[in-house]
Amino acid sequence: MTSIWWIRRDLRLTDNPALHAALAAGPVIPAFILDPAFSRASPRCKDFLYEGLHALDRDLRTRGSYLVIRSGKPGAVLAQLLTEAKADAIFTEEDFTPYARTRDQEVARNLPLQLIHGQTVHHPNTVLKKDGRPYTVFTSYAMAWKAKGLRGMNLLPAPQKIITPPGIPGGMLPKYRVNPLFPAGEAEALVRLEEFLHRRIYTYAEHRDRMDLDGTSALSPYLRFGMLGLRQAVSAARQAFFEARNEFHTRNAEAWLNELIWREFYIQILYHFPHVRKTAFHPSLANIPWRNDESEFEAWKEGRTGVPIVDAGMRQLREIGWMHNRARMITASYLVKDLLIDWRWGEAWFMENLLDGDPAANNGGWQWTAGTGTDAAPYFRIFNPVLQSTKFDPNGEYIRKWVPELRELDAKDIHAPWEKGIRVKGYPEKPIVERNKDRTLRAYQLAKEEIRT
Ligand SMILES: Cc1cc2nc3c(=O)[nH]c(=O)nc-3n(C[C@H](O)[C@H](O)[C@H](O)COP(=O)(O)OP(=O)(O)OC[C@H]3O[C@@H](n4cnc5c(N)ncnc54)[C@H](O)[C@@H]3O)c2cc1C
Incomplete structure (x- = not known):
């Protein structure tokens, strides 16, 4: 049986359960569809994806296969490809965002689509409380996640050979501009993972908050597009944990594993509570009376608020499409708590500019910072950007x-x-606003009172 391997957020050959399922059935047509829904992504993000597609095509060719590129609405494109190639099935990695779920349900209504679990270690429906409800607090979720164990998680090797029927027409691979800081592709992701595991993982907990150090893995863009699978990263963290030479090393490796679990935590939050995409997780904080000053928002986006650490983070984002986690927290907090601008404005700006822009992690990060989310920092905790700056830079x-x-x-x-x-x-003579904690607390309080009346 010939089948289509529909590639979306899994641009890799190693540990790819959807590809493996397709190969077990017979010849495989690897296909990527340029969906008009992706056209809103930033040019930099598109470049990263396109370069990743070129790399994948090269890897496929060394195994006797090739990538078929098509453009258009996935349902129509897949229907045509199935007929043209006389294929009988479509295998694809299950994606948990609301957009992906709706799209896949529509496709599955008319076509033989098989969703294969591979994007996370545990499926969002399998880490649940005793009463069957999802976890909303990270620590309990992480405990349950770890208790499930990883014994069954054997990574699948990249196939040596992939048989693909010849001559299936496809569009040209889109051109891209190289980003020297983040070259795309599976091979690059694996090199970076190796390099991180070799040493930096063992000082991760100590260095991860320091914005002036390369203390984190910077693997997020690769995880976002599945050039590296989350299962691979978790397996590597576990390996580092076992190979740790002392307790200090163990603690650091475990800290990195916990961050990977945060990723999975937010994926399941968006899956079980899709309303967070549009509004606060906590209804009591859905209607904060934001100030939403447009000119202050522009200053924030451009990195000229007059607060050096905020401006540094925002300029890092603009220049390279990535920002240190601590800087994300500081800049987000400044927008929401100090400028009183709706967190959704910031979320959208990040999404547009981040190479790792991910609906679940980004939404989770913003709602956490705004204090409106599941496991959020309490809303009355307001970052002082100057103290943060002195401590972490x-x-x-x-x-x-x-x-x-x-x-x-x-x-x-x-x-x-x-x-x-x-x-x-x-450089601005002074910050664009004078920080006013009472004003922030009043706004949050008003939202809470509104819900009570
Ligand atoms: C406001 C805000 C917005 C964010 N938006 C995104 C986003 O769009 N995409 C994204 O991948 N991360 C996002 N994060 C989380 C975090 O900042 C990045 O994952 C991290 O900075 C990526 O750098 P790294 O790969 O070096 O991470 P490392 O510290 O090396 O961590 C390894 C991996 O764990 C995952 N991870 C780490 N921290 C978190 C976290 N808090 N939440 C979820 N996953 C995490 C990431 O996949 C990361 O690549 C956001 C955080 C905040 C506060």
């Missing part, structure tokens, strides 16, 4: 890198130059 290196106007300032002055009356040409 102690010498100001991260700021100097992304805000070159401030390069000459020393570590004492760089976090809050306005407090010392220091003026720097080309």
Whole structure:
């Protein structure tokens, strides 16, 4: 039986259960559909995807296969491809976002679609409380996730040979611009994983919050497009855990594993509570009276708020399409709590600009910061960006890198130059707003009162 392997967020050959299921049935046509729904993604994100498709095509060709590219609405494209290729089935990795689920339900109504689990370690329907309801608190979820064990998780090797019927027409692979900081593809993802496991994982917990250090894996864009599978990353974390030479190493490897579980936690939150895509997880915080000042939003996007650490994070995002996690928390908190701008505006801007922009992790991160989410920081906890900056970029290196106007300032002055009356040409004299904790708390309180009345 010939089948189509419909590739979406799994641009890899190693540990790909959907590909394996298709191969077990017979010859396979690897197909990627350029869905008009993806056309809103940023040019940088498209470049990353397109480069990943080129890499996948190369990997397929070394195994006797090739990638078929088609454009259009998936249902119609797949129906045509099935007829043309006289194929009998479509195998694809199950994707848990609301958009993907609706799309797949529609396709499955008319076509022989088989959804294969592979995007997460545990399916969102399998890590549940005793009463069958989903977890909404990370620590309990992580405990249940770990208790399920990983024994059954044997990684599938990349197939040596893939038989594909010759001559199936497809479009040209789209052109792309190379991003030297994040070259796309499975081979690159595996090299980066190896490199991270070799050493940095064992100092992860110590360094992960330092914005001036390369303390994290920077694997998120590869995980987003499945150039690396989450199961592979978890398996690597587990391996590092077993190979740890002392307790310090063990603690650090476990800290990285926990972050991977956060990823899976947010995937299941979006799966079980799709309303979070549009509104607050907690109904009591759905109607915060935001200020939504457009010019302040522009200043935030451009990295000219006058708060150096916020501007550094926002410029890192604009320039390379990635931002350090601590900087994401600081910039998001500044937008929501200090500028009182709707977290959904920030969520959309991040989604548009991040190479790793992921509906579940991004929404989870924003709702956590805004205090509206499942396991969120309490809404009355408001980050002080200057204290954060002093603590997690102690010498100001991260700021100097992304805000070159401030390069000459020393570590004492760089976090809050306005407090010392220091003026720097080309940089705002003072922050665009004076921080006002009471104003923030009032807005959140009003939302809560509205729900009670
Ligand atoms: C406001 C906000 C928005 C975010 N948006 C995204 C997003 O769109 N896509 C995204 O992948 N992550 C997002 N994150 C989570 C986190 O910032 C990134 O996953 C992380 O910075 C990626 O860097 P890394 O690969 O070096 O991570 P590492 O620290 O090396 O962690 C390894 C992997 O674990 C996962 N992970 C780590 N932290 C988290 C987390 N808090 N939530 C979910 N998964 C996590 C990621 O897949 C990451 O690649 C967001 C966080 C915040 C606060």
